[in-house]
Amino acid sequence: MHDFTFQNPVKIHFGHEKLALIGEELKKFGKRVLLTYGGGSIKRIGLYDRVVEEVKKAGMELYELPGIEPNPRIGSVRDGARLCKEHNIDVLLAVGGGSTIDCTKWIAAAACVDHDAWDFFDYEKWPPVNKALPIVSVLTLSATGSEMDSGGVISNPETNDKRGRLSPLLFPKVSFLDPTLTYTVSPYQTACGSADIFSHLMEEYFTTGEPMFMIDTFIEGMMRTIVRYAPIAMREPDNYEARANLMWASSWAINGLIGADKGQAWSCHPMEHELSAVYDITHGHGLAILSPRWLEFCMDDETMPRIARFGITVFGLDPTLPQRELALRAIDQLGHFLFDILGLKRTLPELDIDESHFDSMAAKAVLPYKGTIPGFRPLTKDDVVSIYRMCMK
Amino acid sequence: MHDFTFQNPVKIHFGHEKLALIGEELKKFGKRVLLTYGGGSIKRIGLYDRVVEEVKKAGMELYELPGIEPNPRIGSVRDGARLCKEHNIDVLLAVGGGSTIDCTKWIAAAACVDHDAWDFFDYEKWPPVNKALPIVSVLTLSATGSEMDSGGVISNPETNDKRGRLSPLLFPKVSFLDPTLTYTVSPYQTACGSADIFSHLMEEYFTTGEPMFMIDTFIEGMMRTIVRYAPIAMREPDNYEARANLMWASSWAINGLIGADKGQAWSCHPMEHELSAVYDITHGHGLAILSPRWLEFCMDDETMPRIARFGITVFGLDPTLPQRELALRAIDQLGHFLFDILGLKRTLPELDIDESHFDSMAAKAVLPYKGTIPGFRPLTKDDVVSIYRMCMK
Numbered sequence: 001m002h003d004f005t006f007q008n009p010v011k012i013h014f015g016h017e018k019l020a021l022i023g024e025e026l027k028k029f030g031k032r033v034l035l036t037y038g039g040g041s042i043k044r045i046g047l048y049d050r051v052v053e054e055v056k057k058a059g060m061e062l063y064e065l066p067g068i069e070p071n072p073r074i075g076s077v078r079d080g081a082r083l084c085k086e087h088n089i090d091v092l093l094a095v096g097g098g099s100t101i102d103c104t105k106w107i108a109a110a111a112c113v114d115h116d117a118w119d120f121f122d123y124e125k126w127p128p129v130n131k132a133l134p135i136v137s138v139l140t141l142s143a144t145g146s147e148m149d150s151g152g153v154i155s156n157p158e159t160n161d162k163r164g165r166l167s168p169l170l171f172p173k174v175s176f177l178d179p180t181l182t183y184t185v186s187p188y189q190t191a192c193g194s195a196d197i198f199s200h201l202m203e204e205y206f207t208t209g210e211p212m213f214m215i216d217t218f219i220e221g222m223m224r225t226i227v228r229y230a231p232i233a234m235r236e237p238d239n240y241e242a243r244a245n246l247m248w249a250s251s252w253a254i255n256g257l258i259g260a261d262k263g264q265a266w267s268c269h270p271m272e273h274e275l276s277a278v279y280d281i282t283h284g285h286g287l288a289i290l291s292p293r294w295l296e297f298c299m300d301d302e303t304m305p306r307i308a309r310f311g312i313t314v315f316g317l318d319p320t321l322p323q324r325e326l327a328l329r330a331i332d333q334l335g336h337f338l339f340d341i342l343g344l345k346r347t348l349p350e351l352d353i354d355e356s357h358f359d360s361m362a363a364k365a366v367l368p369y370k371g372t373i374p375g376f377r378p379l380t381k382d383d384v385v386s387i388y389r390m391c392m393k
Numbered sequence: 394m395h396d397f398t399f400q401n402p403v404k405i406h407f408g409h410e411k412l413a414l415i416g417e418e419l420k421k422f423g424k425r426v427l428l429t430y431g432g433g434s435i436k437r438i439g440l441y442d443r444v445v446e447e448v449k450k451a452g453m454e455l456y457e458l459p460g461i462e463p464n465p466r467i468g469s470v471r472d473g474a475r476l477c478k479e480h481n482i483d484v485l486l487a488v489g490g491g492s493t494i495d496c497t498k499w500i501a502a503a504a505c506v507d508h509d510a511w512d513f514f515d516y517e518k519w520p521p522v523n524k525a526l527p528i529v530s531v532l533t534l535s536a537t538g539s540e541m542d543s544g545g546v547i548s549n550p551e552t553n554d555k556r557g558r559l560s561p562l563l564f565p566k567v568s569f570l571d572p573t574l575t576y577t578v579s580p581y582q583t584a585c586g587s588a589d590i591f592s593h594l595m596e597e598y599f600t601t602g603e604p605m606f607m608i609d610t611f612i613e614g615m616m617r618t619i620v621r622y623a624p625i626a627m628r629e630p631d632n633y634e635a636r637a638n639l640m641w642a643s644s645w646a647i648n649g650l651i652g653a654d655k656g657q658a659w660s661c662h663p664m665e666h667e668l669s670a671v672y673d674i675t676h677g678h679g680l681a682i683l684s685p686r687w688l689e690f691c692m693d694d695e696t697m698p699r700i701a702r703f704g705i706t707v708f709g710l711d712p713t714l715p716q717r718e719l720a721l722r723a724i725d726q727l728g729h730f731l732f733d734i735l736g737l738k739r740t741l742p743e744l745d746i747d748e749s750h751f752d753s754m755a756a757k758a759v760l761p762y763k764g765t766i767p768g769f770r771p772l773t774k775d776d777v778v779s780i781y782r783m784c785m786k
Contacts, residue, residue, distance in 0.1 A: 001637060014653070015396025100565070174673025213621065214638050214645070217614025225607040245607050246396060252607075260407070 001212050003230040003259040007168075010148045014177045014242070014248065017051060022093075022138070023058025025174045029134045030090020031308050034083055034102045036065045037095045038378060043138065044191065047182050051095055051138065065107075070273040071276050071283070075154045080107030084133060094137040094172075097193075098144025098165040101137045102152030105170040108132040118156060121136035121163040123368065138176040141185055142246040143193030143284060145200060145254035155277055162277035164269075177251070179243035187234040191342035192284030198338075199287040200224065200253040203266040204372035206298070206306060206376040212261045219258050220313040222249045227314065230307035230339050267375035268294050270368070271384055274313070274361035281351050289348060293390040295331050297379040307331065348391045356387045394605050397653040403541045407641065409633070412443060415486075415531070416451025418567045421525045423483025425630030427476055429458045429497045430488045435533065438577050439667065440589050444488055444531065449480045456480050458500075461489065464669050464676070465496035467549045470510040477526060487565075488588075491537025494530045495545030496564040501525040509547060516761065522560035531569040534578055535639040536586030536677060538593060538647035540568040540614040548670055554757070555670035557662075570644070574637035580627040584675030584735035587623035587639060591731075592680040593646040596659040599691070599699060599769040604623075605654045612651050613706040615642045620707065660768035661687050663761070664777055667754035674744050676734040679764050681731040682741060686783040691770040700724065741784045751781045 013021055026033055033055055055062050065080045083089065084107065093105035110117035112131040119125045119321075138148045144154065150171045185193070205211075205219045221308045225245050230335035232242040252258070272286040273296070299307060304327045311317040312328025315337075321329070338348045362384035366373055373379040379387070406414055419426055426448055435441045447453050458473045458563040467477035476482065477500065487497035503510035512518045532540045540547065543564045578586070598612045599603075618638050625635040645651070664687070665679040690701060697720045702725025704710040708730075714722070732739045743745075755777035757767055766772040772780075 001408050001634065003406075005404065005406050005411075007404035011400040013398050015395075017396050018398075144627065210634070212641065213634075214615060214618040216644050217617060218611055221610025221614055222607060224610060226604065236773060240601070241394065241606075245605060248605065249607050 001210055001261050002263045006260045007170070008255050008257070010171050010255070012148065012173045012177055012251070013174065016178050016180045017158070018176055019054065019138070019178060022051060022054040022176065023060070024135070025136055026055065026091055027059060028138075029060050029170070029173070031059075031064065032061045032087060032090045032236065033093050034063045034065060034080065034089045034091075035093045035095065035106075036080060036100055038068045038070070038097070038100050041184070042095050047095060047138070047140065047181060049244065051093070055075065055093070056156070056182045061263070063089065064351060067297060068100045068103045070099050071162065071280055072099045074118050074121075074154050076103050077106045077110055077154060079255065080104070081110035081117055082391060084111035084210065086223045089133060090134055092135045094135060095140065097139070097141030097160055098146040101135075101139070101146035101172070102144070102154065104135055104137070104377070105132075105146070105152040108135050109167065109170065112393050116273070120165060120365055121156070129169050132167070133159050135172045135174045136168070136174045136176075138178070138253040139247065140181045141189065141193055142182055142243070142250040143196040145197070145250050147177065148255040153273065156234055160277050162273040164273070167305060179247050180238075182247065185237070187237075187281075187343070190230065190233050190237075190246075191344055192282045192288070193250070194233075194284070194342060195288035195338055195344060196227050196245070196284035197250050197253045198226050199268055199291055201226075202291060203269060204262055205260040206295070206303070207262050208302060208306075208376060209262060215258055215261060218252070219380065220310075222253055223314040225249045227337060231289050234342070240343040246295070263372045263382040265369060267373055267379060270365045270373055271387060274365045275348075275353065278357050278361060279351065279353050279354070285344055285351065287347065287371070288342070288344045289351075289391050290387065292335040294330050297387050297390065298382065299327060300377070303376060312359075347393055348388070355389070355392070358385050362388065394603055396652050396655045399653045401541065401564070401650070402613040402656055403564050403648070404567045405541065405570055405644070406567065409571050409573045411445065411569055412531070412571060414451070415529070417455060418529055419448065419486060420451050420528075423484045424513070424525055425454045425456065425471065425480060425581070425605070426486050427456045427458060427482045427484075428488065429461060429473060429493055429500065431459075431461045431463045431490070431493050431729075434577070435488050438574070440488065440533065440574060444486070447700070448486070453469070456482065460661045461493045461496045463492050464555065466550045467511045467514075469496050470499045470503055470547060472512055474503035475737065475784050477504035481750070482526060485528045487528060488533065489535030490532070491539040492627065494528075494532070494565070495529055495537070495547065495705060496541035497530070498525075498539070498545040501528050501546055502737070504785065514547060514549070514554070515715060522562050525560070525562040527559050528563070528565045529567045529569075530565045533574045534582065534586055535575055535636070535643040536589040538590070538643050540570065541564060541644040546561065546666065548697055555666040562757075570640050572640050573642065574629045574688070575633075575636045576741055578630070580630075580736070582629075582675075583623065583626050583639075584682070585675045586643070586730055587619050587626075587677070588675035588681035588684075588726045588737060590639070590646045592620050592661055592677070592684055594651070595684060596662060597655055599688070599694060599696070600655050600657050600701065601699075601769060604656065604657060608651050608654060615646055616707040625733070634780055642760070643686055646713065650712040655771070657699050658762060659768045660766055660772060660784060663758045663766055664780060669760045670742075670745065671750050671754060672744065672746050673695040674746070678737055679689050681735070681737045682739065682744075682784050683726040683780065685724050685731065686780050688727065690776065690780050690783065692720060692724075693770070696769060727773060739785055741781070748782070748785070751778050755781065
């Protein structure tokens, strides 16, 4: 249990009648708003019209940056920053999932500097984030937790880099969490989003340190929440209870609380970022494929008790079983949940990924950690290649 | 599940090496600090000297308000507000438990108005809280959660009133949670503080609405945390793990998260406030005596499933038992925990309380609710008297 500092200032409006407050919240930050969004889905569900109406009612000037990609790219950050400077934007309104919000965070920072936006992610340069425009978000996908955290991940297709960075200035000021806005999320995207949330929980849960018991109960509770509600949301897309639980879990899985007392790097995320940087796959799907293999790779006498406990508290395994059997069954149950129940593909070849880039991807995954990711088990470049290989079948 | 707005901006420095940051945090708010505290315990444990040293190192001017009472009184609020005005105080530093922090919050508000401090609690007047001095707190008792919430309860011994009120301006800016500062808390006060935390959890958990599953898992996890660690902290006062878990649970039991999706009044707190207003007993002890009787009083076909679930998830009762038996055993287990394990007195007479004021106390308890407390079960004045009577033996 490490000393820590925790602060999360994001104001959350949660529920199906809260969007009426968008204009009121935006107005607090000025007159000129840049609306950022991805593809056409927010138009199809009528959310675009609703948001524009609220912004107009508030008497604000509206500018737009559409077309933010899944795995958002540095080009969109540059475009957004240029628009902010040109139109003297006061506040950003991100409407979408984690990709749109992540991209908008770095637009908010890039709009306040003269250097190129990618410099923020260049390990050699790493300029400070001293200022950022305020951000309001409207969430449409329960997955990344970007609505309540201070980080964003950006891809650079020229270099095949996908990098994340945090800054306390990048917390959204206000986020709107309306579970009904996720009713149209497909079963596949619901599965991927749920796998992403589950992975955030696993990254913090699987630690060799001495975590705080109370926080363990929160993590295990959120894991049970995903196991319970993801399949319901896939079957009954307009089940409010299921969508609401997934949405609130997406925020609390990665808003600083559950990882505060840990001092450990994440493992599956750096490995997955290289996959989606090269192959542009859905982040949550990559995480799902990696997670059970990573746990299997990590299993030894030291890690076994924690994996066994995961099986008991999350999947309800019989605590009287021998520990090794519990741990093995826990990994089985995890795979069963991700691949059989959520229906995600089990192997990389099923996503058209072969071994050709494993070596360079593994090298990049360990690069920020000077060669070894200090996670649940320390992972060298060769270890990462081994885990990628385990995902081939 | 109701729509809600959640925001908690308090910055928490948690751990045993964080006090060194006090000066740095205070300086952000100005030069003149009023240190508020209770009896001599912070001097006995060396905390007073430590805090004064940090304030001096930061080059700040120090003023003091000692002697804040348990069940803090409006007189102390008035004294503090006067000191703030006289010395043009920039920031308040509350060092102590919930009583000191509660009192300091209302000093912070009263320092910014011309009217009498009790007006804030006068149902006829109820002036707005438009401004408050910034507050930094150093917690020495895990109980009320005042370190991370926006409320404070103040007693008026002239009228035997004890009243609480919230305002978003009364969140501490920064709270220091150092579990080692609670090593000297006596087993009895540890028991009372733990009963207070447990009661906060029960007040939100026992709802007839449809609560959010994920939040239920958090509440149950914190309940298990108290059941697990309160006895350890009583037996081994310097057990860091136990003290840390109790401390972080005290904050999360009442910082706005677990009650956000509910729309229901608390029950035991209004009943207890009348007890401690008249008899000046320790708040957590009063809550402990009331809680099992209140649950027993509330039990009917509608509330039974929730009480049964509490027994399964918190006390590990066998889920295959009939529901009525589960619920009855859950209430038994609660009493066993509070009275046998924590060693608190089981009845009001053991605290020298007789029936003489039951009628007037019950009338006051339901007064803010126009006659009926809309809780787990609606409670009229007669119901409150019945529950008080159940606590006689």
